[in-house]
Amino acid sequence: MKGFLRKDGRKGIRNITAVVYLVECAHHVAREIVFPFRDQQVHLIGFPGCYPNSYAYRMVRQLCTHPNVGAALLVSLGCEGFNRAALLEEIRASGRPADAIVIQQEGGTRKTIAEGHRWIRAALEQLKATPTTEMGVSDLIIGTVCGGSDATSGITANPAVGRAFDRLIAEGAGAIFEETGELIGCEAIMAARAARPELAPELLACVDKAARYYTTLGHGSFAPGNAEGGLTTQEEKSMGAYCKSGNSPIDGILKPGDVPDRGGLYLLDVVPDGEVRWGFPNISDVQEIGELIACGSHITLFTTGRGSVVGSAISPVIKICANPETYRRLSDDMDVNAGKILEGEATLEEVGNEIYDKILQVAAGAQTASEALGHQECSIVYKSFEPTGPACMPA
Amino acid sequence: MNTSSPQLLRLHEADNVLTVLSTLEPGDALHLGQTVLTVDKRLPIGHKVAARPIAAGEKICKYGVPIGSAVCAIAEGEHVHTHNIKSDYLPTFERENQHSYFQPTP
Structure with a gap:
């Protein structure tokens, strides 16, 4: 069988773009970003809590850098406790295209959703070039x-x-x-x-x-x-x-x-x-x-x-x-x-x-x-x- | 794994309960070796019946290991469930409207 080869050497069986809400307050916006692409391997994940938690951070990081994931978009309200900058850096260090959009900076629900759609379209285009490799x-x-x-x-x-x-x-x-x-x-x-x-x-x-x-x-x-x-x-x-x-x-x-x-x-x-x-x-x-x-x-x-x-x-x-x-x-x-x-x-x-x-x-x-x-x-x-x-x- | 009868499954030789393989309705005959009993209440697939008479306090054995203890004497062929056995570890909770005989401990 063929797998997707990630830059960190791991092999995946799917080529997913993860859209991640970093607090429940960003859940709706993230869901709306995913919605038009939900049949194109764009998946919604996230953590609802506002208070930081090292287990939750590790979970989100491991999911975003999972071999089945090719790209990740973080959706932040802006004031939650989740360490957005560290997460973004770690995902990028794994070689995956990643970005964060902050609702409070972007200008609210409508503008963030539009920016998210733009980002997803570009990411999907980029993921088409993901190299494949033999997998056993x-x-x-x-x-x-x-x-x-x-x-x-x-x-x-x-x-x-x-x-x-x-x-x-x-x-x-x-x-x-x-x-x-x-x-x-x-x-x-x-x-x-x-x-x-x-x-x-x-x-x-x-x-x-x-x-x-x-x-x-x-x-x-x-x-x-x-x-x-x-x-x-x-x-x-x-x-x-x-x-x-x-x-x-x-x-x-x-x-x-x-x-x-x-x-x-x-x-x-x-x-x-x-x-x-x-x-x-x-x-x-x-x-x-x-x-x-x-x-x-x-x-x-x-x-x-x-x-x-x-x-x-x-x-x-x-x-x-x-x-x-x-x-x-x-x-x-x-x-x-x-x-x-x-x-x-x-x-x-x-x-x-x-x-x-x-x-x-x-x-x-x-x-x-x-x-x-x-x-x-x-x-x-x-x-x-x-x-x-x-x-x-x-x- | 050997079956004591086609209706029931014995998972281990040491077991004193048998698993119902297809739902039995009231009036159906229940074959326990040489004994034939009449089912008096619905016994859905997956539920358990006593393979032999079980005394109060006796361990209930399935898969060859204890899965709890009898809280009262259980007759051969009787339904074995939350009304007559209890966990040796943790209480079992059910929906409130299910069985009035079970009172979860606080």
């Missing part, structure tokens, strides 16, 4: 997340993703699973899979942190829809979620924005460090997908039993439906029907291979269901992390 499975980073889970998720779609993960990792790809809050109850089983002895206590600590965080907040990752779908407890949901990781050794732990420098299986620790603040670690599936993308994911595998419809800005989302009844109801939104395993029409291995093939097709340019429907979700909230410890990454 070992150049890919694939993330996985589950959302709207029911009891079928853990017996069809999730173990099928695990099969696809094992195959990708064997061929040198990077693979990331996450949701430490949904791994509560499987920590000991997971620690036994650590590729290096020093990683095992880090894996245990990671889940322990999640358990403490959720206990303080009095609420797990368990949503009412999970119970309606037949799941009863956090640990039951956890076991079903855990099997997405497959059977390969776990090579490392990432925090949002850490990009693995080699292939292998990684756990993404999404629960903030330090005291509990700013509420739930992840307020929605969309936010988790964004964190996987900030870690370099070219594609996210999203398994769902109840039937999520989301996609994402920056990187395509392949939706794998676990429940055959849901698949029939929401088939327009789904890419893979893993529910057919329950109806005896396919084995786990066959669906695992179907997911693998789908990844290669999407990496080569085929649109996912959510891309075709225009989904471009993005959600970044306040969080704080300490730097990733040395034991967490392969030497």
Whole structure:
């Protein structure tokens, strides 16, 4: 397959222009700038908060310099706390065309939108000349997340993703699973899979942190829809979620924005460090997908039993439906029907291979269901992390 | 993975619950090995039933690992869910209008 070669050497599967609002007050203007170009790989991302936050800064920077992104336009109100100048400098240093427009300086909504449209037209012209390069499975980073889970998720779609993960990792790809809050109850089983002895206590600590965080907040990752779908407890949901990781050794732990420098299986620790603040670690599936993308994911595998419809800005989302009844109801939104395993029409291995093939097709340019429907979700909230410890990454 | 009957899936030999593979309606026959029971309430796909009688306080096993504990005695074939088992980690929350029997702890 062919990929887009960035000046920083990274290889992308899409050639996206990111339009970034740096505070909620600039959201509408940024959305209006994107609107006429929304079918031309121009995506809207942003951070709503006015107060600066180093996690949010890192998230936005990693998304703007993601290998799928070719150019970025920052849209600022003017008085927000986001470090616009530093971000602009870092994006430009990566070799990507980038600019910032400030609504207060530009002369308001109408003038900023017009200036944004002018900039996008020029950027799209420039991106036509992006060089392409040969890309293989070992150049890919694939993330996985589950959302709207029911009891079928853990017996069809999730173990099928695990099969696809094992195959990708064997061929040198990077693979990331996450949701430490949904791994509560499987920590000991997971620690036994650590590729290096020093990683095992880090894996245990990671889940322990999640358990403490959720206990303080009095609420797990368990949503009412999970119970309606037949799941009863956090640990039951956890076991079903855990099997997405497959059977390969776990090579490392990432925090949002850490990009693995080699292939292998990684756990993404999404629960903030330090005291509990700013509420739930992840307020929605969309936010988790964004964190996987900030870690370099070219594609996210999203398994769902109840039937999520989301996609994402920056990187395509392949939706794998676990429940055959849901698949029939929401088939327009789904890419893979893993529910057919329950109806005896396919084995786990066959669906695992179907997911693998789908990844290669999407990496080569085929649109996912959510891309075709225009989904471009993005959600970044306040969080704080300490730097990733040395034991967490392969030497 | 071996099925105890086509309606139900046993994920691990050590499990004391089975997963419903296709939605069962009241009046449907539920085949549990040699035992045939009559379903008394709708059991949607993905829900669980007891593979054998389970005592109050006993661990509930799925995937070969404990997923919670029984809060009361559960009969063979009975629906196993938030009304008769609880998490050993965190309380399970449901929408207010769902089940009055579940009171989330503060």
